[in-house]
Structure formats: C-alpha cells, structure tokens
Amino acid sequence: MRIIDSYWLATAEDLGAELRRIGAEKHPPWSDLVRLANTRLDFVQTNRLDKILQRSLQGGATDSAAWRTLRLAVLSSSTADQLIPALRVAALRRNLRLDTYTGDYGMYRQELQDDESTLFEFKPDILLFAFDAAHLFGGDNPSLTRAEADAFVEAAAQRIRGFWELARGRLAGQFLQQTVLPISHPLLGMNERRLPGSVAYMVDRLNWRMAELADDAGVDILDLNRAIIRDGLTVWHDPVLWHRAKQEISPMAAPAYGDLAMRLIAAQQGRSAKCLVLDLDNTLWGGVIGDDGLEGLRLGQGSAIGEAYVAFQNYVRALARRGVILAVCSKNDEDNARSPFEKHPEMVLKLDDIACFVANWSDKAGNIRHIAERLNIGIDSLVFVDDNPFERNIVRRELPAVAVPELPEDPAFYAQCIADAGYFEALRVTAEDFERGGQYRANIAREDLRASHTDLDGYLKSLNMELRWQPFDRVGLQRIVQLINKTNQFNLTTRRYTEADVLAIMSTPGALTLQLRLLDSFGDNGIIGIVIGKPVDQSIRLDTWLMSCRVLGRQVEEATMNLVAAEARKLGAARLIGEYLPTKKNGMVRDHYQKLKFEIMESKDDGATVWGLGVLEYKPFDTFISLTRSTS
C-alpha cells in the first residue's frame, strides 16, 4: 500500500468509459467531475480528467455557483508542470476550483523582486515554494569544516526565508514550503552526519531549520519526505527524468503530490474533515457482538488480530484527543453495541470518547445524516469507516459528500489507511481542539435537557450561561484565525484573514475586536464568536461577525449585540454599520441584522445588504446570559 497509489479512494467501475462519456459533453455537471476526482486515478487518468475540467471551465461552465476558486502559484527551482493537473484534480476532489500559475523555469527570484511580474499580476491566494538540493547546495563539498557547513546550511535557510519575506510584502494568503527531497547520495553511509559537507547530511539539517523558520514566519511545510519514507524514493523520483527534464518528482507520483499539497490548502480553508464515524463489528473489534457475545470478540492481547484492533483503537483515540470528533454508526441492538464499551476489559475507546452513538437497524446513510445534524456539523466534514464494502458503497452513493475510505481487509492496516488518506490534516492544534470531543458531548446533553424542558426560557435559564469576552490577543490568535477561515454558515461576510491580517487589525486605532467564550452548567464551549469592527468616520463598520453553530438558539446573538453596542459607544461611535454578503452556505444569517433591530440601508442585486443602527438610542435585549470581561 503506497501513498502514490491513493489506495483509500474507491475504484470507479469502467473509468475509461466514464472519462470518454464525460469528456464528450460540452458542460459535464460539476458534481460528476467531483465524483470522478474522488476515485482512484493514475497520472494519465488524472491528466485526462484535468483536461476535461479545463475544457469545461474555459467553455464557461454553467453551474459556477457550485465551487469556490483558489489561485495557486508554484515557484520551483525544478520542473513542476507535470504536477499541475494533479493539483487541480486534488482541488476538484475537495469541491474547489484551482487556477494555477507556474513561473518560467528558475525565474522565481526575478519574479519575486519585480512588482509588476506576471506572478503578482496573477494575484495568487497560495504560494508554493519548492527548491531542490542541487539548486541550493550545488554539489558535495567533503572538505568543509563543521562550522563552514553549518554556515552554509544557515545561509540557505535564510535565503529561503528571504523569499518568503519578499513575497509577504506583496501577498497575503497561505505560503507552502516543500521540504528538500533527499535525492543526493551519502558519501560515508550510515554515519553520514560525521561528514558535515555532504549534501545528503546538509539537506537533513536544512529541512529541520526551514521548519523552524517556517513556524515563525507563518509558512506551512509540505513534508513530502514523510510520504517518501512510506513509499520509497524510487517511486517518487526517477533519475532518468531528472537528467532529461529536471523533473524532481516523477509524473507517477503527481496524483499523490497533488493530494498532499491540497490537504494543506484545504486545512487552511477549513475544509478538513472533523468527525470520524465508526462502524463497530469487524471495524473496532473482530467478530460480531450480537452473535459472538463479549467473550467471543477478538480484541486485545493474545491474538495478532486482537492486537491489531487495539492498535487501531489507540490511533482513533489519539486522533480524538487532538480534536477529531468520534461517532459510532452500527447496525446492532443498542444495548449490544454499547456492551463492549462498558464491559470489555481490552476496549481502548470508552463511551466517553464517542460524541454521538447511533446503533439501530435503519440504513446507515440516514443514520449518518442524523449524526451530522445531531453534532451540528456539515455532512462534508464526516469520514465513515466501515469494513463492509456493501455499506461503504451505499453511503458513497447516498451521501457523496461523506469521505468513505476503501478500508484494507486486514485490520493491521486500518490506522495506516486513515493516516495516509489525510482526511484530518491540520495545521496546528489549539487548546480548543483538545477539548472538542467533550464539548460536542456536552452539546448533546444540552439538547436532551432542552427536550425535557417544556418552555425555552426555563431551559435557557437553567443553563446559567456566561459570555466571557475580551479583545483579540496573541494567546487567542490561532483560534481566532482558525474560526475566521473555517466558519461558513454563521458568517455574515465570510472574509478570510491570515495571522498577519489579524495582527494588522489588532493594531488599527479605534478598531473593535471581540473574542467570545460561552460557559454554561455543562462546561466551557470555548471561543464561539468573533466580531471585528473597523472605524469609518463616526461609525463602526462590522467587518466580520461570525459564530459557531454549536451555540445557536441560545440568545448569544442578542447578548453579543448588547456587548457590541456598549463597546462601540465606548469607542465614541454614533452608528454601527452591518453587512451581509451572501454565499452558498450562509443563508441562515440573511436576516441577522434585521433580527437585531438594524435598519436596512442598501440592498444589492447579488443579495448583499447593508444595515445601520444608532448606538446612542440602542436598547439592550433581555437575555439569560451574563456578560463578563475576561481578565486573562
């Protein structure tokens, strides 16, 4: 099982015929293209699908509301053209349209230095830097002393940082830096580190140093070397093609390359999956609990297969601890399904780890839909893991937005499969991530409490809610940027900002920045709301207002409004200006400002609206939420 084979993707039935059929259509439906991009494609098939996609886009495809467009520029010291179609297909796989730019071979330096270069004219959202060892170091230099070699490595790292800074001066957006590939040959062998001037050794050190600098510079590392360790360098790099065409990465590896790069981009866009939905029998343990009983399950020490299931559970639990939500979807009697979690001594996962547990005899697609609703997350943020090909196919057919890995038959490879597929790619973890599972569980407990209360007021009162707020600060920065970039539904303007953008806003005089945390009797919901207001004359224009959908229907909007009005008054503003910019996903907040007693000022053809509110006449809403300023 190699990463370059994308073995977790389903195999399409008669792919050749499908490609011919879709290729013959003038405007193949976007959804058909996305579906094909989600099947296993070799590099020739990937290139064919990309050609069909480009033709359809150039011909002015009609369903253009279906996707979001991103612009990627690749700055590479070697040939990268063979990777471009695969990058676009990997974007398509994620329902994104990627427009790409590759500079002239080896010209990236000039392009970065020239304000009017075609690179900057292209206005990329994402820059991908890729440098090869020959370009950075020339050849081996065995006579270098350690100090000389260290200086050489540091100089290369600083040169690369210089390129980032050059670009950062002109471009916002995400920067990706590819690791330097280990294509040079050792001169000593196993103890290469004793020869400081060997390129093989300098590349190792440069990759470490570059990653350190990248963390400080807000650049994300595209660590191809991890995939190369899995697959072997020979399938990623072909010396024949290197000498012939300066292709550092073989076309054979292009589909995997595209997917690895797009994972980082999708993560930055808030499009990584959030929830792992697990089948039980033969997925979390060997055997069928309803037939084999507790004693009959293969789980735990004593058998190889039992240990393999434990290893998989360990991986799943570690994912949960870093912020992946877990759900169970099993065809079982509920009591049977729960019993191993409660009674089997070798179970690693406990009921506490599972945010939503569904076991019944209904169809799985319906149950998965129910899980998404219950957790209040998009159906496209689910990954469904089931050993049964029949169930997998039904879910793929009924819910094409759900990722369904083609699980290997042997449980020893389950964890590997989920890891290789990269569904949960994340750029960093925040304190919120560590608490997420508990938060979603508490949310479901709240729902149950609501169901038991006949009146809403009684329920809200019983929650003892506290909205704890403070202006943006460095501690909260990562979470703020994460929310800004991944909130789609409760988001009035869907403006995306990088860390650098947010820091700039924080230092703008007269700007209003609020991060809001909601606490209640079930615990801390974490940061659930972000407001950014920018001063314009005597007004504050609400540039960004977003909230986590987890806290909807709890008067948080009204309480936040009370706070916004009070803070605007403190800043000396007479009016608040609100804006709604419609997207495919944010219809739920169309009437947000109307509900908050703003008056309409402008209504545009595309559905965008502008609203105004006098701050001095503002009468606060009554809510069951107390407001406190955080002292931390």
Next chain:
Amino acid sequence: MNSDEIYAEVRTIIAEILDQPDLQISADTKADEVEGWDSFNHINIVVAVEAHFGIKINTAEIEELRNVGELVELIERKRKKQKAS
C-alpha cells in the same frame, strides 16, 4: 503478447495522453509529426509505457527512439528479457 498487441496498447496509451481518442499512428510515426506530442508529453508517454508494461527504459534508449515502431520493438525486447530472467 505479440508486437501487434503491444502496438495496440501503445496506441491507446498515446491517444489517452494526447487526449485524441481517434489518433491514427503507424510504426513510422515520429513524435514531431503528431499534434501535441511535445517533450512534456513524451515523458508522460514513456512513464505510462513503463508502468503499463512493467519495464524501465534507460536514459540512452529514450534518446535513441525515432518512431513508434522502435518503441514497440523496445518494449517487446524488454519483456522477453524479463521473462527469460
């Protein structure tokens, strides 16, 4: 697999890479006579042929190939050698 069968499969590979389903080629066809068969696609064709037939074409051999017929011969030779070893 005889040379006719290899030839048919090579034609399919080339047609797919050049995105010309009805592409007509013969043993004498040279790369520069075919629309879209540039140096970029040439590499794609070599890599796809290698993967499809499970062979590796050497640096020198790529340089020497003059037409489709020679490519088919080369594939046939390599496959025989592989079988023998």
